[in-house]
Structure formats: C-alpha cells, structure tokens
Amino acid sequence: MVVRKRLFLGLFLLFTFILMISLGFLAFFLARPEAPLFQYALYFFFVLVGLTALLSIFTLGLITISLLRGAPPAWLSRAVKKIIVFLFPLILQLGKILRITQDRVQSSFIGVNNKLVEAEKEIVTPHKMLILLPHCLQDEDCPHKITLDPYNCQRCGKCPIDSLLALAEKWQVNIQIATGGTLARRAVKKLRPQCVLAVACERDLSSGILDSAPLPVWGILNERPMGPCRNTMVSLGAIEEILKEILDSQGCP
Template sequence: MRSIMFFDGSGLSGFFEFLGILSALIILFGFIIVLVSLVLGYFLVKKNKLILPTVFLYIMDNFHPILLKLCLMIGTEDTFYRIGIDFYNRYYYQPFKNAERKVLILPHCLRDIKCPAKLGVNGIECVFCERCLLGSIIKIARENNYEVYIVPGSTFIKRILKEKKPTGVFGVSCYRDLFYGMNYLSRKGIPVQGQPLLKDGCICTSVDVEELITRIKDNR
C-alpha cells in the first residue's frame, strides 16, 4: 500500500518562511564580509597597516570572488589583484623567510624570443646564453638556496609542489595569475611571496629585476 503525503497550507508557508530567513542570513553574512573587507582593505592601502590579518586572510582565501565583484564596482580588476598580492606578501613575509625549502617559479614568457633552451621534465632548462636576464636571476637565486623552475603552465607548478614539497614558494607572473597562484598556495598553508610582471603577455615580458633580486636575497 502506498502512502501519499500531503502538505497543507501552513506547512508550505512555514517552509517558505524558513527559506526567507535563511536567505536573509546569507545576505547579512555577505554584507558583514564586505564591510569587514572594506575596513581592513582601507587600512592596508591607505594606512599601510595590516589590521586583523588572520581575519583578512580567511576572507581573502575563501571569499575573493565576492571581493572582486565589489572592487569592480569602485575600481578595476588589477586594483583588486594588487591589493591581494600586497596582502599575501605582507602576511607571509616572515613565515616565508623562515622556510627551509624555498622554490622560485619564473614564467617562460620572460625568455628572449630566440631562446635556445628546451622544455624538460622540470620546465624550461636554462642554458645561460645571456640573451635574457633569466640566467642572472637563476644564478643569484641558487646562491641564496632557492630551487628554480621556469614553467610554461600551471600543470608544471602543481607537479613541482607535489614532488618537491617546498615549504615556501616565490612566484613571478602577471597580476591575475600571480594572485590566484598565491591564493591557491595560501589555502594549502604554504608561505608565499610574489613579484608581478611590469609587462605581461605571452612573449617578451619584463620584470623589475633589481627589485626581484633584492627580495630574493632578503628572503633567503
């Protein structure tokens, strides 16, 4: 015998009332996240201070899509990425400096267009031909106890993390890729530092080499 369940009007009304309360709570929670983020972001950008860094880290790690949409209402996408990168650099500065196994990940787009280096199992294998500045960066990084990889994509990065298990990662990339890379590492609990490119694109990009070298030496 089949039993058929019927909902009366009061039961259906209670269900919609519950949905309404739940929706209101979600909206309120989102509003609180946005408000807290605005306050913390203001101190970061205007006052050059980290206020409640652990709270801001949690919000940045888990609610960055909401923050990005908010930023697009009052600024640009790059502005959001700059704030995020700056925050991660500040937050993880000391933990990264204390890390024992550091890796430096460089993008292949920094190579000269006539670069003779070949793609190997660990990315692009620099031959130090001096056509670009990658060779000089790699030498200095290795002198300061970094393992260095020139990668053509995110697949290589994930394999490096899995096989090498670094305790600190320094990445160089365009603003968007750098932010999402730092966000990914932060959510895995890996101290991270990042240096954005001065000029992005697929080929012949550039980076502030002097600043990069200074930071590599400072974080050894």
C-alpha cells in the same frame, strides 16, 4: 604600493558595509509577519549574509592588525588566507561593478598578500624555498626547453633566465619555470616548499596565491614591454630583496 593596498582593502571594507546594509534590510523584512511565503527564504539569506558579514569583519580586522602589528598566530593566519580565497571572487565582482579593472584589484590584492607574508616573518631554509617563474620570461626565439629543467638554459644572457639561474645558484634555492597553473602546481607538489616566490602577471599571480593558500607566496609582477606573454622581464633587485629578507638569517650566501 600604498595606493595598491588601499584599493583592495577599500573594496573589502565596502563589501562588508554592503553586507551589513543587506543584513539590516533582511532583518527589517523578517520583523514583518505579513510575508509568510518568503519567510523561510528570508531566514536562509539572513543566515547566509550574516555569516559572510562575520567572516568579512573577522578577516578585515585580522588583516589590519597583521599589517600594523605583525602576523597573528600561524593557525589564525591560515584561517584568514582560507577566508580570503572564499571572499576574493566576490570582491573582484564588486570592483567590476564599480568599473575598476581586474588587473588593478588583483595587483592590489598581491600587495596586501605580500605584506601579510612579510608580517609572518617566517625564516626559510634555502632548499625549502622555490622561485617559480613564468615561461614568457624566456626569449621567444630560444630553442632550449627549460620547463622540465631550467638548467637546460645555455646561459647566453639574451633573456632574464640566465641572471635568474645565477641568483638561484647564489642563494642555493630551487627554481622552476612553468607554462601555466598545472605545471606550477606540479612543481609545488613535487618540491613541497615552505615558501614560494612567484613571478607572473596579475591574473596568474593572484590565482596562484589563492590556489596555494595557506602556503606563503610572495608575488612579483612581471614587466611586459612587448605586451602580454612575450619576452617579459622581472626586477632581479626585487627578487633578491625578498630572498635577503627570508634567508638572510640563515647566513646565505
């Protein structure tokens, strides 16, 4: 887990460093009066790169402080999340250039995101908590439609949906199963949770976290013993640990 977080933070640091170097080069060319043709374009890039560098330094600083000492005030946390939404695709591109797989960068980002959500120490009432699950957790041969209503599951125990419903009942939290981003967004819009615990693959989870910002989303990666999108699994222990952390002081269960 430590290595995962380091990868995203390392790429973020490298990205900021590259911006600073670019800023230095632009400043050097701007200081030479013999290139009037490109002067305005250079000024434009200088301002653009300068602003992005400032946002990066600000965000990186706040992420580090949050990881070491707890979350900053809520409004600042919200600002950080919005800036990450803007910078994340650029950091992903940097990872690509360095031949680091997207899965690894996304997984590292999810680790950092979880630590930031944890640092917020937000206490949530059970009815404001939503567990969002991917459809691929359902047994592929199961005939029951559980995306509209997860309780259509007949609780046969053939796939993890049965135990996940039991967990949701135990903690009295909302649970939804989504086939993709649109259904997931609809569930969030409908239930208006204060916090989401989402299970998915690296790509869906990182895009879901970014889409929902500044809503706090805990991300748990699914396990794919049969390959992607097919009879996937998830650690019930990991889900319950998070529920305990967020809901424990509510005295549930």
